[in-house]
Amino acid sequence: MSNNYETTVKTQGARGGTVSSDDGRLNLNLSVPKAIGGDDGPGTNPEQLFAAGYACFQGALGLVARQQGLKLPEDTTVTATVGMAKDDVSFSLNAKLVGHFPGMDHAQAQA
Numbered sequence: 001m002s003n004n005y006e007t008t009v010k011t012q013g014a015r016g017g018t019v020s021s022d023d024g025r026l027n028l029n030l031s032v033p034k035a036i037g038g039d040d041g042p043g044t045n046p047e048q049l050f051a052a053g054y055a056c057f058q059g060a061l062g063l064v065a066r067q068q069g070l071k072l073p074e075d076t077t078v079t080a081t082v083g084m085a086k087d088d089v090s091f092s093l094n095a096k097l098v099g100h101f102p103g104m105d106h107a108q109a110q111a
Helices: 046-052 055-067 106-110
Strands: 009-012 018-021 027-029 077-086 091-100
Touching: 046 077, 046 091, 055 077
Parallel strands: none
Antiparallel strands: 009 018, 018 027, 077 091
16 A cells, blocks of 8 residues: 655654654644653643644544444544653553544444
C-alpha cells in the first residue's frame, strides 16, 4: 500500500526545543511540563501534539457511522487525554478517548 499523504517534522533540542514541518505550517516551541521536571514554559509538548493527532479518530468515527447508515451530529466531539507514566526503568504513554454525540441515544453512539 502506498501513502496518500505523508509529512515530515523535524525536532531540534528535544523536549525543550522546537518542532517544524517540512512545509512550514507547523513551527512550535516545546516546553517541558513541571509535572515531569520541566520549567512549564509557554511552549506545547509532545503529549499535547499526540492528543491533537486524535482528530483523525473523529473522521474515522464518521466513516464507520456512515457505513452503518448513521449520521453523526454536527456538534460531535472527541476529547483525547494523553498521559505519560514512568516506572523505575521506562516511560509509557496512555490515551483515553471520550466521544460526545449530542442527540444520539446511547446504543447508537456505542454502535
